[in-house]
Amino acid sequence: MDHAKKTRPLTISRLLPIARSETAGHGARRAGAPVLAALALMLAGSPAWASELRFTIWTGNEAHLKMLNGFAEGFKAVRPGVTVKFETIPPADYTQKLTFQIAGGNPPDIGWLMEDAAPTFANARVLEDLAPVLNAKKDYDFADFSRPALGLWTNGARVHGVPFSTSPFVMFYNKDMFDKAGLEDPLALAAKGQWNMTTFQDVAKKLTVANGRFGFEFKDGQGYESRIMHGLMPPIRAYGGDAWANKECGLDKPNAIAAVQQLHDMVFKDKSIVPPGERGDFFSGNAGMTINQISRASIMANAAFKWGIAPLPTGPSGESPVIGQAGIVVFAAGKQKQLAAEFVAFVTNKQNVAVAAQFFPPARASVLASNDFVNSNKLIPPEQMRVVADAIVKGKVLPSHDKSPQILAAMKPRVDALWRAEANVERSLRAVCAAIQPLL
Amino acid sequence: MGQPATMAARAQRNDAPWLTLKMREAMEAWLFLSPTLAGFLIFFVAPLVAVLGYSLTEWNLLSQQATFVGLANYDDALMRNADFWHVARNSAVFALGLVPLNMALALLLALALSGRFRGVVVFRTIFFAPVVTSAAAWAIVWKFQLQGEAGFINQVLAGIGITGPNWLREPNWAMAAVIVTRVIKMVGLNMILYIAALQAIPRDYDAAARLEGASGLQIFRMITWPLLGPTTLVIMVITTIGSFKVFDHIYLMTGGGPENGTLVLAFYIYQQGFEFFNVGYASALAMIMFVIVMALTVVQLALRRKDT
Known part of the structure; x- marks a missing residue:
């Protein structure tokens, strides 16, 4: 155990001699003695050790912070005197600022980490192994975590992070726009087994014609820019493809080409997807459907239209849910690693994961299987939350790599070329693979 | 003309006999220049020299591993x-x-x-x-x-x-x-x-x-x-x-x-x-x-x- 940052509190045994020496001194200094004695008595009930853990997160949402501060309060029962300070860093700058803090010798004790950054941080050996602490907790039940969900966060027996959000991509839809177009919504189509890539293209086109607004928008309107993978992966996986596997680029394989060709047709022929350089915004009612995660439901509380969520459309390879993930890690350069690991174990125990599930879909099988989870989100009805639970079990995390930033930067200009009306999809995807293959 | 006369008068007071008028003027000049000079050295020259040094290394910020690679x-x-x-x-x-x-x-x-x-x-x-x-x-x-x-x-x-x-x-x-x-x-x-x-x-x-x-x-x-x-x-x-x-x-x-x-x-x-x-x-x-x-x-x- 390392306690470099811990402060030794004043205790009665340390204060009383000081108080005695004060009273024995000059009269002018005697006034301080009762104060010190009172202070000694006040601190008598304080813990033996007082520490503050610094925890970086990317949410500033009040409800999220309230929940996290609640966990910190609860931890005081386990480790009295330990406080946790949550530090919000905006998501766009998160990984970069975290890196600077580590490089500057001022790492946080604990932090959230996105799935695309996890391999980079793990390979740089800046993450502490949590296995000793997690395994030492009797009732922690690490085996309760779904194995696929741990893929990014474990390496053999080593555990360099615990997933706190295993959030599948789901289809958000604007029910009013479907009603106006006289169409069955995606949830109803899914219930009949008719929600697939073909009907997706069909309804997107009909929604656009009937409503004069785009039928579909990529995640947060960023599918051509910062969220290329979020835009491409759901259809590519539905067609049975992947971005890469076994160090080989898969974007130029026939199933990936077919998936992207369909999207390309929807953008430039059907004109049913918000095109590059335009803005739609599903959440303000300007697009019929979008693919996103349930954490976005919190901004739909005051939506001016009826909405719902449905599974992703199936493709030739059947159901293929895509999952975005984030984990909690402890930094190896931190000064309170043991204590930080204990807090991670506390936050990710069964009870707290069940509480967090209202915002962050869990990777614990026991919580997923419980009714508490499907009833946890006030904005999403239980039958729609079952879509989320089902996708977590069947889903696969977005592709990740220790050179993710370089790969995405190499992809970007070639993907830009893909999103032109006259682009040859196959040739463009071959160019993408040629650019990223050396990095894989 | 008032300023040189004041300086000469100060020099004549001869608080420090080893300090000539020229030296005293130079010292005053450096004192006046020093705030700007310090800023220039700390905020311009030092980073420039540091960047030059970094440019001769292969340094990964995250892993904190730096290797001297010359002009590579x-x-x-x-x-x-x-x-x-x-x-x-x-x-x-x-x-x-x-x-x-x-x-x-x-x-x-x-x-x-x-x-x-x-x-x-x-x-x-x-x-x-x-x-x-x-x-x-x-x-x-x-x-x-x-x-x-x-x-x-x-x-x-x-x-x-x-x-x-x-x-x-x-x-x-x-x-x-x-x-x-x-x-x-x-x-x-x-x-x-x-x-x-x-x-x-x-x-x-x-x-x-x-x-x-x-x-x-x-x-x-x-x-x-x-x-x-x-x-x-x-x-x-x-x-x-x-x-x-x-x-x-x-x-x-x-x-x-x-x-x-x-x-x-x-x-x-x-x-x-x-x-x-x-x-x-x-x-x-x-x-x-x-x-x-x-x-x-x-x-x-x-x-x-x-x-x-």
Whole structure:
């Protein structure tokens, strides 16, 4: 155990001699003695050790912070005197600022980490192994975590992070726009087994014609820019493809080409997807459907239209849910690693994961299987939350790599070329693979 | 004369007999200079030396592993990496587009607004306002205006029967768009410099030339333009340096895209250093940029000296 940052509190045994020496001194200094004695008595009930853990997160949402501060309060029962300070860093700058803090010798004790950054941080050996602490907790039940969900966060027996959000991509839809177009919504189509890539293209086109607004928008309107993978992966996986596997680029394989060709047709022929350089915004009612995660439901509380969520459309390879993930890690350069690991174990125990599930879909099988989870989100009805639970079990995390930033930067200009009306999809995807293959 | 007399009197007091007047003056000069000098050494020279040192290493910011690699980063950038030359070309195109356009427009505006007429202050304020507008707000507003079919610019063009391009999604148009929007943002600064220079030209020259029968164009060519020379040089140097250092505008409007069509040197350095964490390579690129900008400045100064 390392306690470099811990402060030794004043205790009665340390204060009383000081108080005695004060009273024995000059009269002018005697006034301080009762104060010190009172202070000694006040601190008598304080813990033996007082520490503050610094925890970086990317949410500033009040409800999220309230929940996290609640966990910190609860931890005081386990480790009295330990406080946790949550530090919000905006998501766009998160990984970069975290890196600077580590490089500057001022790492946080604990932090959230996105799935695309996890391999980079793990390979740089800046993450502490949590296995000793997690395994030492009797009732922690690490085996309760779904194995696929741990893929990014474990390496053999080593555990360099615990997933706190295993959030599948789901289809958000604007029910009013479907009603106006006289169409069955995606949830109803899914219930009949008719929600697939073909009907997706069909309804997107009909929604656009009937409503004069785009039928579909990529995640947060960023599918051509910062969220290329979020835009491409759901259809590519539905067609049975992947971005890469076994160090080989898969974007130029026939199933990936077919998936992207369909999207390309929807953008430039059907004109049913918000095109590059335009803005739609599903959440303000300007697009019929979008693919996103349930954490976005919190901004739909005051939506001016009826909405719902449905599974992703199936493709030739059947159901293929895509999952975005984030984990909690402890930094190896931190000064309170043991204590930080204990807090991670506390936050990710069964009870707290069940509480967090209202915002962050869990990777614990026991919580997923419980009714508490499907009833946890006030904005999403239980039958729609079952879509989320089902996708977590069947889903696969977005592709990740220790050179993710370089790969995405190499992809970007070639993907830009893909999103032109006259682009040859196959040739463009071959160019993408040629650019990223050396990095894989 | 009062100041030397005071110094002499102080020297005569002879508090420190070993201190000559010359030494005392030198000491005073250094004391007055020292705050600025300290700032220059700490905030300019030290980082420059540090960057030079970093550029000789392969240093991953995240893993904190640094290895001395000599000139390998320079060799990589200049000899092996095609990206560097693509980016350097983009920077040159940006500068060649921005500097003449900015200077020409600034001069035209200054000529129009250097006189005294009703409402001149309002016009000057209108053209200067973008300079003090937040770069982020400016970029976001223009991003909306330059959208494909839904953008204001294209809707105006459509109104007169022209189909506008998808400005920020086509490489050549994107470069043109970032240059023009940057010029509109910054032209006010150069306009003010030119107005100040124009107002410093004695009116007698103009009056005398008119008496001799010179036309407005002749007066501008033979009198005004030559007298604006020093100001033009300053404007050219600072605008060129600024154009090579442009970062925020590109970052916010295009992110270097599309197809790396607006990926300029400063943004490329940022990408290498702060997205890929290759501090050594980014430092080498920064040193190369420093040398380019320094060389351009020296050439401009030399050309000016030759002219005069």
